[in-house]
Amino acid sequence: xxTETIQSNPGFFTRNKHYWLLVPGVVWMTLFLVVPLxxxxxxxxxTQTTFAISNDLTLKSWQTFFASExxxxxxxxxxxxxxxxxxxxxxxxYPAALFIGQMVRNKTTQTILLVACVxxxxxxxxxxxxxxxxxxxxxxxxxxxxxxxxxxxxxxxVLLFTELAVIIGMVQIYxxxxxxxxxxxxxxxxxxxxxxxRDLGASGWTIFRKxxxxxxxxxxxxxxxxVSVMVLGEFATSSALSGRKVNLLGNIIVTQVxxxxxxxxxxxxxxxxxxxxLVVTILLRIVDLRKEL
Amino acid sequence: MIELSALSKSFGDAVALRDVSxxxxxxxxxxxLGPSGSGKSTLLRLIAGLDKPDAGSILVNGQNTIGLPPHQxxxxxxxxxxxxxxxxxxxxxxxxxLRWREENPVRDEKELARRVGAMLExxxxxxxxxxxxxxxxxxxxxxxxxxxxLVTEPKVCLLDEPLGALDANLRxxxxxxxxRIRDTLGVTFMHVTGNExxxxxxxxxxxxxDQGHVVMIAPPDAIYNLPCSMRVAQVLNAYNILGGxxxxxxxxxxxxxxxxPEGASEAAHYAIRYDAAxxxxxxxxSALLQVTFLTSEFTGGGVTYFMRGPDGVFEVxxxxxxxxxxxxxxxxxxxxxxxxxxxxxxxxxGVLIGHSxxxxxx
Numbered sequence: 001x002x003t004e005t006i007q008s009n010p011g012f013f014t015r016n017k018h019y020w021l022l023v024p025g026v027v028w029m030t031l032f033l034v035v036p037l038x039x040x041x042x043x044x045x046x047t048q049t050t051f052a053i054s055n056d057l058t059l060k061s062w063q064t065f066f067a068s069e070x071x072x073x074x075x076x077x078x079x080x081x082x083x084x085x086x087x088x089x090x091x092x093x094y095p096a097a098l099f100i101g102q103m104v105r106n107k108t109t110q111t112i113l114l115v116a117c118v119x120x121x122x123x124x125x126x127x128x129x130x131x132x133x134x135x136x137x138x139x140x141x142x143x144x145x146x147x148x149x150x151x152x153x154x155x156x157x158v159l160l161f162t163e164l165a166v167i168i169g170m171v172q173i174y175x176x177x178x179x180x181x182x183x184x185x186x187x188x189x190x191x192x193x194x195x196x197x198r199d200l201g202a203s204g205w206t207i208f209r210k211x212x213x214x215x216x217x218x219x220x221x222x223x224x225x226x227v228s229v230m231v232l233g234e235f236a237t238s239s240a241l242s243g244r245k246v247n248l249l250g251n252i253i254v255t256q257v258x259x260x261x262x263x264x265x266x267x268x269x270x271x272x273x274x275x276x277x278l279v280v281t282i283l284l285r286i287v288d289l290r291k292e293l
Numbered sequence: 294m295i296e297l298s299a300l301s302k303s304f305g306d307a308v309a310l311r312d313v314s315x316x317x318x319x320x321x322x323x324x325x326l327g328p329s330g331s332g333k334s335t336l337l338r339l340i341a342g343l344d345k346p347d348a349g350s351i352l353v354n355g356q357n358t359i360g361l362p363p364h365q366x367x368x369x370x371x372x373x374x375x376x377x378x379x380x381x382x383x384x385x386x387x388x389x390x391l392r393w394r395e396e397n398p399v400r401d402e403k404e405l406a407r408r409v410g411a412m413l414e415x416x417x418x419x420x421x422x423x424x425x426x427x428x429x430x431x432x433x434x435x436x437x438x439x440x441x442x443l444v445t446e447p448k449v450c451l452l453d454e455p456l457g458a459l460d461a462n463l464r465x466x467x468x469x470x471x472x473r474i475r476d477t478l479g480v481t482f483m484h485v486t487g488n489e490x491x492x493x494x495x496x497x498x499x500x501x502x503d504q505g506h507v508v509m510i511a512p513p514d515a516i517y518n519l520p521c522s523m524r525v526a527q528v529l530n531a532y533n534i535l536g537g538x539x540x541x542x543x544x545x546x547x548x549x550x551x552x553x554p555e556g557a558s559e560a561a562h563y564a565i566r567y568d569a570a571x572x573x574x575x576x577x578x579s580a581l582l583q584v585t586f587l588t589s590e591f592t593g594g595g596v597t598y599f600m601r602g603p604d605g606v607f608e609v610x611x612x613x614x615x616x617x618x619x620x621x622x623x624x625x626x627x628x629x630x631x632x633x634x635x636x637x638x639x640x641x642x643g644v645l646i647g648h649s650x651x652x653x654x655x
Contacts, residue, residue: 201394
């Protein structure tokens with residue numbers, strides 16, 4: 001306060017100059033995030049007829065969504081697949097991250113291994129998804145191999161065009177987003193903490209439970225947020241690997257937009273956004289990320 | 294009691310420790326002084342069991358411990374960076390060893406609270422139980438780390454540069470605190486440091502380590518007054534060491550003949566303590582060495598004068614309790630003198646060969 005009076009009270013703009021740094025970001029986000037988001041909520045209350053849409057406000061689209069078995073079922077299915085994929089990415093990703101972040105002490109090797117995790121991303125998303133078809137199909141690589149080895153007599157048919165196929169595909173694509181943040185947090189754990197715990201007589205399992213796991217939890221949460229946001233909005237993997245049998249909220253949006261049902265697509269968009277917001281909020285409650293980053 | 298015999302350790306081609314043997318007694322304060330790179334941290338890690346020696350043995354109460362984890366050796370370590378668990382409170386940190394150790398864990402809450410409370414009281418942190426370790430100062434972290442180790446009642450507590458990260462004020466207080474805590478518990482402290490003042494002030498006994506060798510083990514006053522080798526004198530950072538050779542019952546250095554103590558005919562190095570030398574005018578009859586004044590440093594209780602002699606910088610320390618500081622100008626020609634009985638001489642291998650018996654090792 002005292003310095004301001006001495007400096008003969010500079011103008012408002014001079015004092016708040018640094019806020020100009022925010023202008024490009026704020027303009028961009030307002031135009032392309034805040035406005036469309038508001039628009040989506042608004043449109044979800046519009047009146048939809050078969051071939052036209054008018055801006056008379058109504059709750060009809062909302063009622064349809066919650067009354068319909070198909071649509072509400074898609075919400076439940078989306079949540080179920082999301083939880084399964086999340087669980088599996090943690091189950092598969094954590095040990096891999098533990099290896100990279102804790103067992104490999106050489107920084108160069110750590111980097112090489114993390115880059116290796118990203119190699120699948122050098123091919124396009126669609127190809128990665130579609131490549132599962134010749135793998136999982138009735139006459140696909142897995143069935144042929146298992147038959148050649150004599151482990152099965154008839155091909156396993158549930159591998160492709162089922163929910164299982166969707167889950168397999170999604171886990172493979174998204175597990176790397178779990179490995180990265182966890183490995184990063186694990187690599188940051190000071191080895192002296194582990195030495196100190198061992199010195200105090202704790203067993204390997206106790207050290208993991210009491211030191212390593214809690215300290216890597218922020219990584220798990222960040223990874224879970226990445227995976228959740230991507231899986232909840234998914235439509236390509238589910239349509240390609242389920243033969244359009246497994247419809248997630250994302251798939252329904254695509255269909256509705258395709259048939260110009262804007263109001264209904266908006267309803268699902270709002271629901272999906274709300275679910276994501278809820279999920280992210282809950283995940284952020286698990287750890288105080290402000291303290292960690 | 295811990296007996297180390299013939300310990301060696303190399304990292305690749307670099308020899309960190311060579312043939313180290315020493316005994317750590319029960320209930321003593323031991324300081325380990327060495328310049329950086331002398332292998333002191335390696336020695337600590339070997340004793341603690343964090344690294345394995347290439348050769349040699351470590352006996353704890355007569356039992357070989359190679360391969361045993363630290364807690365089974367009856368050892369505790371206070372690491373240099375404190376290594377506090379950042380996601381836990383002070384209480385949780387201190388009770389970690391008791392509650393979560395593999396053998397004989399303490400799970401009774403009352404017992405835990407009592408022992409942690411007593412230990413926090415001892416280190417002067419009662420009332421801090423529920424603070425997060427991110428909310429306390431460096432000195433407090435140090436105490437928590439100490440309490441966490443001591444609460445498990447080790448026989449020997451290894452402290453890796455415990456005062457290194459503290460500011461001067463705290464350092465002085467912790468020096469007293471560490472001694473008090475050790476006296477109360479009767480546990481052996483092995484305090485590793487690169488600071489000669491700290492090593493001298495704290496230890497009942499002191500070990501000087503240089504280039505992977507133990508070069509001297511003795512009480513601090515004996516080490517300070519009578520370094521048994523030239524390297525010890527160098528590490529102490531309290532001696533002017535002059536090169537030259539014996540000639541005609543004197544020591545030839547820079548064209549001057551310096552007085553030698555008795556029986557030192559093969560001298561190659563001549564050491565005189567900073568505070569044993571005196572500055573005199575150039576034409577003073579007692580002048581032994583001609584020097585040029587460079588600069589001085591006020592240290593509070595004294596002044597350290599830096600002068601250029603024939604063989605590099607010559608330092609003189611002058612305590613101000615008895616006299617005002619003398620002021621000289623840079624480049625001024627002066628001379629220094631000392632009592633022949635204060636000189637120590639070393640042979641070409643750096644071994645102490647002559648000193649006046651009058652001085653003794655107090």
